[in-house]
Amino acid sequence: MQISKEKQEKISEQILAYLFSVNPKAVFTANIAQEIARDEEFTKKLLLSLKKKGFVLEINKNPKGIAYTKRSRWKLTDKTYILYKNLNK
Numbered sequence: 001m002q003i004s005k006e007k008q009e010k011i012s013e014q015i016l017a018y019l020f021s022v023n024p025k026a027v028f029t030a031n032i033a034q035e036i037a038r039d040e041e042f043t044k045k046l047l048l049s050l051k052k053k054g055f056v057l058e059i060n061k062n063p064k065g066i067a068y069t070k071r072s073r074w075k076l077t078d079k080t081y082i083l084y085k086n087l088n089k
Contacts, residue, residue, distance in 0.1 A: 003042075007061060008046065011036065011038065012046050012049070012050055013048060014036045014037060014057075014086065015032060015043070015046060015050065016055060016056075016080065017049065017084075018032060018035050018036060018079075018083075019032070019056065019074060019075060019076045020081065020089070021050070023075065023081055024075065025075070025089065026057075026059045026073035026074060026075040027048065027073060027074055027075070028071055028073050028074075029043055029044050029072055029073075029074065030071075030073070032047070032074065039046055045070075047072075047074055050080045050085060054079070055077060055082070056074050056075065056076055056077065056080070057074065057075050057076070057082045058072050058073075058074060059072065059073040059074070059075065059079055060072050060073075
């Protein structure tokens, strides 16, 4: 099943809004997918697209500096956070 670009953009906005609400905490892909009620693979595809656009950062190491083998955490870039903060005033 194909999801239109327009719907993908709206779902991406939901992802950004969720990341804004939990900022500065970095969240795993599975948690984001659960929060927006979407498949993990589809969510990861959207997150990678947002990463290419410079909206989110992918964190692939745990707090001790050890690389994750199959997981990633995500958070908003500082620039994106400031834009969202200004929109919500």
